[in-house]
Amino acid sequence: MLRSELERFVGEDLGEWDDSSSLVPEIPARAVIIAKEDCIISGLAEAEEIFDYFGLEAERLFDEGEFVPAASTVITVCGNARKILQSERLVLNFMARMSGISTITRECVLCAGGRARIAATRKTTPGFRRFEKKAVFLGGGDTHRFNLSDAVLIKDNHIKILGLEECLCRARNRASFTKKIEVEVESLGDMLKAATGGADIIMFDNMAPAEIAAGIELLQNYGLRTRVLLEASGGITRDNIKEYAACGVDVISLGALTRNARWIDLSLEIEKDAS
Numbered sequence: 001m002l003r004s005e006l007e008r009f010v011g012e013d014l015g016e017w018d019d020s021s022s023l024v025p026e027i028p029a030r031a032v033i034i035a036k037e038d039c040i041i042s043g044l045a046e047a048e049e050i051f052d053y054f055g056l057e058a059e060r061l062f063d064e065g066e067f068v069p070a071a072s073t074v075i076t077v078c079g080n081a082r083k084i085l086q087s088e089r090l091v092l093n094f095m096a097r098m099s100g101i102s103t104i105t106r107e108c109v110l111c112a113g114g115r116a117r118i119a120a121t122r123k124t125t126p127g128f129r130r131f132e133k134k135a136v137f138l139g140g141g142d143t144h145r146f147n148l149s150d151a152v153l154i155k156d157n158h159i160k161i162l163g164l165e166e167c168l169c170r171a172r173n174r175a176s177f178t179k180k181i182e183v184e185v186e187s188l189g190d191m192l193k194a195a196t197g198g199a200d201i202i203m204f205d206n207m208a209p210a211e212i213a214a215g216i217e218l219l220q221n222y223g224l225r226t227r228v229l230l231e232a233s234g235g236i237t238r239d240n241i242k243e244y245a246a247c248g249v250d251v252i253s254l255g256a257l258t259r260n261a262r263w264i265d266l267s268l269e270i271e272k273d274a275s
């Protein structure tokens with residue numbers, strides 16, 4: 001991460017004066033981070049950066065994105081006891097949040113059975129998006145757009161203001177040829193307009209799997225299916241993702257990957273004096 005980012009995170013966590021950690025003498029110590037439950041681990045690189053900032057030596061025992069069984073030690077860290085305690089919460093917060101996202105992403109990828117790519121959305125924590133998107137990637141998912149500059153996405157509010165045809169016209173004229181144009185549709189009529197109007201990607205928004213399947217069949221009948229990439233989004237969870245994967249879309253995007261991800265239970269335990 002950027003040095004400025006790291007210093008901001010550290011400053012937020014330590015505050016102006018750390019009375020708690022200052023109780024501990026600056027003596028050598030060794031600690032381990034333990035995963036208390038099965039998970040797909042991520043945030044290891046960020047943990048190493050934080051430990052290094054505090055002058056500590058860390059060793060990861062698993063790779064990013066690897067399955068970790070409950071009760072496994074994932075990182076060992078050695079160095080100044082006070083510094084270990086000062087870095088503890090920041091490291092655990094990164095790892096717990098990112099591992100939770102990686103874990104739910106992997107579950108969704110497995111549920112989809114390889115029939116569709118699983119993607120994130122921009123429903124992320126402000127200031128933490130890059131790390132949450134990285135966690136999705138480590139879980140086997142697709143990061144989708146990082147920001148509004150990555151692609152032209154024509155949503156319902158754009159259409160309400162300008163109309164679909166005008167939105168497509170402006171997008172084709174103003175956007176670089178390197179950018180894809182995606183249209184969010186809520187009806188099969190708008191789907192056909194988008195497919196014939198120059199959209200590269202069509203997003204079925206809050207539509208049932210049966211309706212999406214009917215739309216795909218309609219595109220095939222009109223000879224338009226191969227022209228566009230198809231994405232399903234809205235109201236999709238682990239419980240219904242199989243149905244969406246089976247309907248024939250190319251991509252399934254879920255805000256649930258970041259919104260519903262449960263933090264993984266991790267703990268840092270001082271093991272012994274390292275002298």
